[in-house]
Amino acid sequence: MSELSEAPPSLRSATVRPAPGIPPALLWALGAVALLLPLFMAESFTLFQLTTAAIYAIAILGLNIITGYNGQISLGHGAFYAVGAYVGAIMLDKLNLPYWSTLPAAAVICGILGWGIGRPALRLGGLYLALTTFSLAVAVPQILKYRGIEEWTGGVQGVLVTKPDAPFGLPLNPDQYLYVLTVLLALGVFILARNLMASRLGRAIVAIRDHALAAEAMGMNIANIKTATFAISAAITGLAGALSALAVEFVSPDSFQASLSITLFVGMVVGGVASIFGAVFGGLFVVFMPNIAEGLSKSAPGVIYGIILIAFLFLLPGGVAGLLRRLGARLRR
Amino acid sequence: MSGNAAALLEVRDIVIRFGGVTAVGGVSFDVGRHQICGLIGPNGAGKTSLFNCISGFYRPSEGQISLEGQKISDLPRHRMMGLGIGRTFQNLALFRSMTVRQNVLAGAHCQGRAGFLAAALRLASSTREAREAEERARALLALLDLEQFAEIPVAGLPFGWQKRVELARALISRPKLLLLDEPAGGLNHGEVDALAELFHDIRRNFELSILLVEHHMNLVMRVSDKVVALNFGKKIADGTPAEVRATPEVISAYLGEQAHAA
Numbered sequence: 001m002s003e004l005s006e007a008p009p010s011l012r013s014a015t016v017r018p019a020p021g022i023p024p025a026l027l028w029a030l031g032a033v034a035l036l037l038p039l040f041m042a043e044s045f046t047l048f049q050l051t052t053a054a055i056y057a058i059a060i061l062g063l064n065i066i067t068g069y070n071g072q073i074s075l076g077h078g079a080f081y082a083v084g085a086y087v088g089a090i091m092l093d094k095l096n097l098p099y100w101s102t103l104p105a106a107a108v109i110c111g112i113l114g115w116g117i118g119r120p121a122l123r124l125g126g127l128y129l130a131l132t133t134f135s136l137a138v139a140v141p142q143i144l145k146y147r148g149i150e151e152w153t154g155g156v157q158g159v160l161v162t163k164p165d166a167p168f169g170l171p172l173n174p175d176q177y178l179y180v181l182t183v184l185l186a187l188g189v190f191i192l193a194r195n196l197m198a199s200r201l202g203r204a205i206v207a208i209r210d211h212a213l214a215a216e217a218m219g220m221n222i223a224n225i226k227t228a229t230f231a232i233s234a235a236i237t238g239l240a241g242a243l244s245a246l247a248v249e250f251v252s253p254d255s256f257q258a259s260l261s262i263t264l265f266v267g268m269v270v271g272g273v274a275s276i277f278g279a280v281f282g283g284l285f286v287v288f289m290p291n292i293a294e295g296l297s298k299s300a301p302g303v304i305y306g307i308i309l310i311a312f313l314f315l316l317p318g319g320v321a322g323l324l325r326r327l328g329a330r331l332r333r
Numbered sequence: 334m335s336g337n338a339a340a341l342l343e344v345r346d347i348v349i350r351f352g353g354v355t356a357v358g359g360v361s362f363d364v365g366r367h368q369i370c371g372l373i374g375p376n377g378a379g380k381t382s383l384f385n386c387i388s389g390f391y392r393p394s395e396g397q398i399s400l401e402g403q404k405i406s407d408l409p410r411h412r413m414m415g416l417g418i419g420r421t422f423q424n425l426a427l428f429r430s431m432t433v434r435q436n437v438l439a440g441a442h443c444q445g446r447a448g449f450l451a452a453a454l455r456l457a458s459s460t461r462e463a464r465e466a467e468e469r470a471r472a473l474l475a476l477l478d479l480e481q482f483a484e485i486p487v488a489g490l491p492f493g494w495q496k497r498v499e500l501a502r503a504l505i506s507r508p509k510l511l512l513l514d515e516p517a518g519g520l521n522h523g524e525v526d527a528l529a530e531l532f533h534d535i536r537r538n539f540e541l542s543i544l545l546v547e548h549h550m551n552l553v554m555r556v557s558d559k560v561v562a563l564n565f566g567k568k569i570a571d572g573t574p575a576e577v578r579a580t581p582e583v584i585s586a587y588l589g590e591q592a593h594a595a
C-alpha cells in the first residue's frame with residue numbers, strides 16, 4: 001500500500017503535456033477581440049444573427065452533453081428550448097419579473113422537466129429514445145396553442161417581450177447589450193461544461209456511453225447518472241431558450257416547430273459530436289448557412305443547404321472540432 | 334478452509350439456471366482474506382456463470398453469497414465496486430474513446446463524492462478528489478508498466494496490454510476482492526509468465542484476495558493458495574493446488590476434455 005500512495009518523482013515530469021505553439025494569453029486576447037469586434041463593426045441585423053448563433057451554440061452544447069457525450073440520442077431538445085423561451089416570456093410579460101431572473105428560472109424549470117421526462121424515457125434507449133424525444137418536439141408547439149393555458153401563453157398569438165436596456169449606464173444599445181450578455185453567458189456555460197466533462201462525473205458520462213456493463217462494474221449508477229445528465233442538458237438548452245425570447249422579443253408556437261430539434265441536432269453533428277467548443281461552429285452553421293444557401297439559389301435554398309450539409313459531413317467526419325483537433329495535432333508534431 | 338470464520342467471501346449452495354439448463358448446481362466454497370483462489374474446470378463447467386453471480390451480474394436461482402458476512406447476492410451491480418469487489422472481463426470491456434489514464438481513473442469512480450455542481454464549479458472538494466485519483470492512477474500505471482502508454486487511446490494498445498489496463502482499472506479502487514475471468518486468455522508464454530509475476534506484485538502491494546477463473550492450469554497451480562474445481566456445475570475438488578491436482582475426479586474431467594478435444 002505504502003508503495004502506491006506516492007509516485008516516484010521521475011513520473012512527474014513524464015506526464016507534463018507538450019506545450020502548444022501559441023501562448024494561452026495571446027489566444028485569450030485574440031478571442032476577446034474577435035468577440036468584441038462585432039460591437040463596433042457589425043450592423044444591427046448581423047449583430048442579431050451573431051447573438052442568435054451564440055444562443056444556438058449554448059443550446060447545441062446542451063444537446064451535445066446528453067447525445068454526444070452520454071450517447072443518448074435526443075431529437076426533442078427543441079422542446080426544452082421552447083419551454084425555456086416561454087418561461088422567460090411569461091415571467092417578463094405576465095409576472096413583470098426582472099429579465100435576469102428569467103434565465104436561471106428557465107434553466108431550473110427545464111432541468112426539472114428533463115429529470116421527470118428522462119427518468120422513464122432513458123430506460124428505452126437507442127432508437128426508441130430518439131422517437132420518444134422527437135414526439136416531445138412534435139407535441140410541444142401544439143400544447144403551447146392549447147386553449148386552457150391561453151391566458152399565460154397567448155395561444156396562437158404568442159407573447160411579446162422587450163429587450164432589456166444595458167445596466168450601470170453602459171454605453172450600449174439594447175442589441176449590443178444582449179450580444180455582450182449572451183456571449184458572456186455562453187462563455188460561462190462553456191467553461192462549466194468543460195470542467196464537468198473533465199471531472200469524475202464527466203468520465204462516468206462518457207464511460208456509460210462507451211461500455212455500460214463495464215461502467216456498472218466500476219460502480220456507476222447508470223440510471224441516476226443518465227437522468228442527471230439529461231436534466232443538465234435540458235437546463236442548458238432551456239437557458240438558451242430564455243435568451244432567445246429576449247433576442248427575438250417574441251415567442252409563439254410556430255417559432256418552435258419540430259424542425260428546431262433537428263436544427264440543433266444538425267448543429268451538433270456539424271460542430272463535432274462530443275466536443276464542447278464544436279458547439280460554437282454548430283451555432284454559426286445553423287444561423288448563417290441557410291442565408292448562404294438562399295444567396296446561392298433563391299428558388300431552392302433547401303436543396304443547396306442539404307448539399308452543403310452533406311458535403312460538410314463527408315469532408316469533416318469529426319465535425320469542425322474534429323478538423324481543428326487534427327490540425328492541432330499536426331502543428332504540434 | 335471452508336467454514337473458516339475469517340473468510341472474506343462465502344459462496345453457499347449456489348444454483349444458477351438458464352431456462353432449463355442448470356449451469357451451476359449447488360456450489361459452496363470460501364475465499365479467505367489475502368488469499369488467491371483459483372477456480373478451474375473444463376469448458377462449460379459453470380465458471381463464468383458463478384463468476385458473474387459473485388460480481389453481481391447474475392442473480393443466483395438459489396443460495397447466497399456474502400462478503401465479510403454481508404449478503405451481496407441481492408444487491409444491484411453498481412454497488413459491488415463500492416463494497417470492495419473489483420473485476421475484469423473475459424472479453425475486454427474498456428472505455429474505447431478514452432486514453433489509458435482515463436480508463437484507469439474511471440475505476441476510481443466510487444472513491445469520489447463530489448457532485449455535478451462541485452465538478453462544474455471546480456470546488457475544492459472536487460479538485461482534491463481529482464488530485465488524489467490522479468496520484469493513485471500514476472502509481473498504478475507505474476506498477477503495471479503502463480506509463481509509456483498513459484496518454485494513448487486505449488483501443489490502440491495490443492490485446493495483452495489492454496488486459497493490463499483492465500487490471501489497473503479494477504485495482505485503483507483498492508478492492509478487497511478482485512475477480513479475474515481468464516486473465517491469461519489470448520496471452521503468449523512470455524506474457525503469462527509476466528502475469529504470474531504481476532500477481533505476486535499485486536499481492537505484495539495490495540491487501541486483497543483474488544478469485545481467478547482460468548483455463549491455464551499451469552498458471553493457476555503456480556499462483557493459487559487454494560483451488561476449487563468444477564465440472565458440470567458441481568464442485569469436484571477444493572484444496573491446495575497439489576491436493577486438487579491429485580484428485581481423481583479432476584484428472585478424469587481434464588482427461589475427458591482432452592479426449593473430447595482430440
Ligand SMILES: Nc1ncnc2c1ncn2[C@@H]1O[C@H](COP(=O)(O)OP(=O)(O)OP(=O)(O)O)[C@@H](O)[C@H]1O
Pocket residue numbers: 351354355356374375376377378379380381382383
Ligand atoms: N446466458 C446463458 N444462457 C443460457 N445458458 C448459458 C448461459 N451462460 C452459460 N450457459 C450455459 O451454462 C453452462 C456453463 O457455462 P459457463 O459459461 O458458466 O461455463 P465456463 O466454465 O465459463 O466455460 P468456458 O471455460 O468455456 O468459459 C454451459 O452449458 C452454458 O451453455
Ligand SMILES: [Mg+2]
Pocket residue numbers: 380381382423
Ligand atoms: Mg467462461
